[in-house]
Amino acid sequence: MRHDAQGTSTAPREAGTAPLSRLHSLPLLRNVPADLTASLMVFLVAVPLSLGIAVASGAPLVAGLIAAAVGGIVAGAVGGSAVQVSGPTAGLTIIIADLVHTYGWRVTCLITLLAGLIQIAMGAFRIARAALAVSPAVIHGMLAGVGITIGLAQVHVLLGGEPQSSAIANITGLPRQLLDNHTPAVAVGVLTIAVLLVWPRLPVVGRIRLLPAALVAVAGATAFASLAQLPVERVDLPDSLAAAWSGPLLPERADLHGVAIGAVTVALVASVETLLCAIAVDRLHDGPRANLNRELIGQGAANTVSGALGGLPVAGVIVRSTANARAGARTPLSAIMHGVWVVVFIALLATAVEQIPMAALAGLLVFISAQMISLARLRDLRRHREASVYLVALGAVVVFGLLEGVIIGFAVAILVSLRRLTRVTVLTEEFEGRWHIVVQGSLTFLGVPRVAHVLRTVPSGTHVDLDLHVDFMDHAAFESIHAWRLDHERTGGSVDIDEVHENWYERRSRQTPPADKTTPSGLSRWWAPWQMRGFDHSAPPSGLLLSGAREYHASTAGRMRSIMSRLAHRQHPKALFITCADSRVVPNVITASGPGDLFTVRNIGNLVPRQGTGQPDDSVGAAVEYAVTVLEVPSVVVCGHSNCGAMKALLEGTGAPDSELAHLGRWLGHGEASAVRAGRSQLLDTPAPEAMRLLSQANVVQQLENLLTYPVVRRRQEEGRLELTGMYYDLETAEISVLDPATGEFAPIPAAELNAGPPGSAAKGAVPPQGAPPADSDPAGSARTQDPSPAG
Template identity: 40%
Template sequence: MPFSLPHLSWTEVKRDLVASVVVFLVALPLCMGIAVASGAPPAAGIITGIVGGLVVGCLAGSPLQVSGPAAGLTVIVWELIHEHGMERLAIVIMLAGIIQIKWAWLQLGQWFRAVSPSVIHGMLAGIGVLIFASQFHVMIDDTPKGSGLDNLLTLPSAVWKGLVADDATPMNHHLAARIGVLTITGLVAWNLMARGPLLALPAVLVGVSIATGTTLVLGLDINHVKVRDDLLSVIHLPTSAQFAHMLDTSMLAEALALAAIASVETLLSATAVDQLHRGPRTRYNRELFAQGVGNVLCGLLGALPVTGVIVRSAANVQAGARTRASTVCHGLWLLLFVAFLPFILRSIPTASLGAVLVFTGYKLVNPQAIRDLARHGRDEVLIYMGTLVTIVTTNLLTGVLVGIGLTVAKLIYTTQNLNSYYAHDRDGRFALHLEGVATFVSLPKLASSLEMIPPHADVVIRTESLVHIDHACLNLLENWRTLHETTGGHVSIDWDQLRQQSDHRSPTAGRREPARDQAA
C-alpha cells in the first residue's frame, strides 16, 4: 500500500504543522493517563502514540484520523495485564495485529461497521462507568480494586478519603483529591470560556498544567508520574519463550477479541471523522491494515494496543489539518518530547491524569444517547442497558457478546412477526389473512394457521398486508395448497402479488395461475 503526500502549498503546510502541535498537546496527557488506567507504565502509552503517528499515520486509509492508545480498550488491557502481565500482553497485541492484517486482506473492513448503535453506545457507556470508577481511586492517590464492581462499591469510601484528612493513612488522599478536582475544574472552565485563538489550546492540557503548577508551587506531597530518562529502557522485545505462547488457544481467543473491539472502535471513529471534513473518504480495508501493522509493532515494543481515536482525530480536523502530515508530525513531537524533556513529565501529578480519565469516563456514558435510542423503541434501550450492565458486572467481551446476542434476538423476533386471523369474505368463503413478515423463522406459526383450515373448505388466502415472504414460506404454501386440493378443497391466492413481496420466485412462478385462482 504505497504512501505519498500530495503537493502542498506553504499555507497548507503551516496548517498541518499547527494542527500537529494541537494534537500532540491533546495526546500527551491522554497517552499517559490511559497507560496508568491500564496498569501499564506511562511510557508504554507514549510509545503507542508514537507508533500511531509515525507508522499508522503513514499507512492509514483515513488520512485525518489520529491513532494511539484508546480509553475504549482500557478495561480489556487492564484485565490482560492483571491476568498475564505485560510480557504476554505483548503477544496478544501482536496476534491481534496479525488478525487485523488478515481481515484487511479478506476485505472485511466494511463489515466492522455493521454493529447496532445500541451495542456501540452501551459498550462506550459500560467502559465509561468502569473508567470513572477505577480512575476515581487514582485521582485520590489510591489503588484501583480488583474488579469494576469492587471499584463502584468502594466509591463512597474513596469520596470520604478525598474529603477528610485521615492521619491513619500514609497517603495524602485529600490533597490528591483537591488536585484532581482542580484539574477537572480547569478543564471544564476552559471549555466554557475559551474564545477565538484560545480554542486551539486543548482543555486537557490546560487542566493538567494548572494542577501541575499548583502542585509544584505548594510543594504537595502526592504521587507523580514515573518516566525514565531513557525511553529505550521501556522497550522489551519478546523472547523466543514468549513467542511460543502464540500457539496457545486462550491467547488466540483473547487476541481475536482485542482485534474485533479495536477494529470496531477504529472504523466507527473513521466514519465519524469523514463527517467532519470534505477531504478524501476513508478506505476501510487500508485503515484496518494500517492498524494491524501498528499493533504488531506495538506488541514487539511492549507498548499498548493502538486504535483510531475520535477525540484526537476531531481535534486534528478542528485545528485545520489537511493531510496525513499532521498525524505523522504529532508522533514526531511525542518522540522528541519524551527523548529530550522527560523531567517535565515527572512533574505531573498522577491524580491529575486520573482526573482527566474520570472526566473522560463521564463523557463516555452520554445520557443523551439513551434519549436518542428511546426514539427508536424500548427494545433499543434494553439492548443498550443489557450491554452496559453486563460489561460492568462481568467484562468487556462478554458485554459486547450479550449486546450482539440481544440484537440478534430482536432481529429474529422482528423477522417472525407474522400475524394471521380468519374471517369470511363477501362471497362467503373462508379467508386466512396474513400480515407482517413471513420468513423461515415463521414456518411453525404459518403451518399452524394452515392446519386450522377445515378440509374441503373453499378458502382464499389474503396477502395484501404481507410485507415480505421468503422462499421457505412460499414453498410451504404451495405444498399445502396441493394437499388441500387433493381433499376436495379449493385455494385462491394472488401469486403475482406474492412474487412482488419476495426476493425469490414462488414454485409456480413459471406459469400463470388460472383466473379462478386469483384472490377476489
C-alpha cells in the same frame, strides 16, 4: 456504513491512491502550515490522554507515550486515512488491563505485536469491510460499558485509594472509599473535572481558545498541587529511555492458547474501532475518503512496531481525529508530525510529566469515561429500535467483562435482526359471518404461534378469505396453515386463499416451492410514469395505455381479484377527495390509499362552485351531494398543489379567452373569489413561486368555504358528522401540508403521524411493489381494521 445528515445509509467510498500519493495530490505548500498547526493541537490533546490510558491499563506510563508516537508516525505514513490520528484508546483499556494482570506487561507487548500482524493480514486480504459487520449498537454499547468500568475504577484513584479487580467490586467498595478522608487527592481530581467542564464554555478569546481542555485541566491541576504543596501521588517515569524499554517476551507454553485469543481480541476490537472512526472522520473533511483496507494495514504496522518497542496497542481515536480535522488538517502529515512532537516531548520534557498528580489523570479518565456514555447515541438507537442491544452490551461488559459483553451483545443483535426479518402481522375482520384475514411479512416457524392463534379464533362453518402477503413461507408455516384449512373445511367451512405476493402456498401444495426468499415481481417504482419504467415513450398514446393495461393484467389483476370481488357490489369510501385535474397529482399515491378508499372529484383548479351561483355546475354539485348524502363520507378534502396552471391564469388575469378556450374562461370565473382573497395586486409584486403558493393555498381555503354553501354539507358539519380538510401538495418536494384551522396556515404533517402507519404497514407512506396494491391501504385489510364497516 456511512450515514448522511438524513440518516440514509451509504457505503464509504475508498480512495485507490496510497497515502503518500494523496499527500502530493493536494497543494502541499498551501496545506503544510495548516497541517503543522493541527499537529501541535493534536499533540497537546494526545499527551495527557495517553498517560491517562496507560494508567487505566495498568501499563508503564511511558508505554502510552510510545504508542502515541508510533500511532502517529507509522499509522499516519502507512495508513489510508487523510486526517485520522491513531494512538492508545480507552476502548482497549479493559482488555489490556486483564492481559497485563494475567500474563504480565512484556507478554502483553507480544500480544500487541501479534495483533498488528493479524491486522496486516486482514488488510492484505481486503476484508476491512467485514469487520464492519458488527452492529454499531454493540460497539457503542461496548464503549459505554468500558467507560463505566474505567470511571468506577478511576473514582477510587481520584479519592486516593486503589481500584478493585472488577466493576462490581468497585461499586461495592465505593461507599467505604467515600467515607475515608482523601482531601488532597479529591481536590486535585475535582479541579481537573471542573476545568474540563468549564473551559469549552468560557468566553476566552484569541489563540487561548485553541488550547485543548485536557491540557489546560491537567496543567492547571499540576500547578495547583505544586503551589499548594499537596501531598499527593505523582507520575513516576524511569530515569532514561533505555531503562524504560521493556520489549515483548515469549509466554510459557501453557499460556499460548490465552495469548492467541488475546491477540485476536485486540486485533478485532482495534480494527472495528478504527474503521468506524475512519468513516466518522470522513464526514468532517472534504478531502479523499479513507481506503479502509490500507488503513487496516497501517494500523497493523503501527501495532507491530508499538508492541516491539514496549507500547500500548493503538487504534483510530475519535477525539484526536476530530481535533485534527477541526484544526484544519488535510493530509497525513499532521498525524505524522504529532507523533514527532511526542518523541521530542519524551526526550526533552519527561521531567515535567513527573509533576503531574495521579489524581489529575484519574479526573481526566473519569471525564473521558463519562463522555463514552452518549445519551444522544442511545436516543438515535432507540429511534432505530436497537436501544436494547446497546443496553445489553453495556450491562454485559460491566458485569462479565469486555469479551463476554461483546459476544452477548452480538447475540442479542442477531436475535433482534432475526425478529425483524421474520416479523409477521395478522389482521382480522368479521362481517355478516364472513371472515377476512390478512397475513403480512415473512411467515416462518417463529410466526406460526401467532398465526395459529388467530386462525383458531375463527368459528367453525364460516367462510374465510385468507390473504397471504408474504415474501417467504417455510415448511412449518405451510403445514400449520394447510392443516387448519383441512380441519376448517371438514367442519363445513370454506377457505379462499389469495396470495398477494408470491405463490408460496400454491407451490408448496404442488411440492414445488420457490428456492429462496422472494421479492415482489415487477419494478419497485410501480407509481412512476411510463417513461421511467421502460415503456416505449415513442409509442402512440393508445399504445402506452395498452402496454400499461397488459402489465396490469400480467402482474396486478390476479392479486386484486379477491379485493375487487368484495368491493364490486358496494362502495364505502372514507373521504370525498376534490383535487385538480393536473396529471402530476395522483390522489391514491399521495394518500397511500387503495380501491374503495376515496370518492374523487377532479377538475381544473380543484374548484367548487358556490351553491346558488349564477353559473352553477351540476357535475361538482352532484358529486358533493351524492358523496355526503348517499355514501355518507365522514370527510371532505380539498387538495391544491404548486405550479397550478389554473392559479397562474387567475394570477395573471389574462382577460377574455379566445373562442377555443371559452369553456375554460367561464370555469375559471369560479376562482375569482380566491384571487380576491389572496390579494391579486399584492401577489403581482411577490416572486412568482411564492405568489403561486399563496394563491393556491388561498384557493383551498376559499373552496372549503364554498362547500359550506351546500346545505347538506353545512348541516352534517354542524352535527359533527362531517370533517372538512384542506391540503396542499408541493410538486417539487413531493410533500403534503395540511391546513390548521386555528391559525389558517398550512403546516407539515406532524412527524408522529408520518412515522405511524396503518396497522400492519411497515411505515406511513410505504410504497408497495409493482403489481401489488398498497398494503397499508388495502380496503379489505388494514384500512378496514380501523372501521368495521365493509368496503364491499
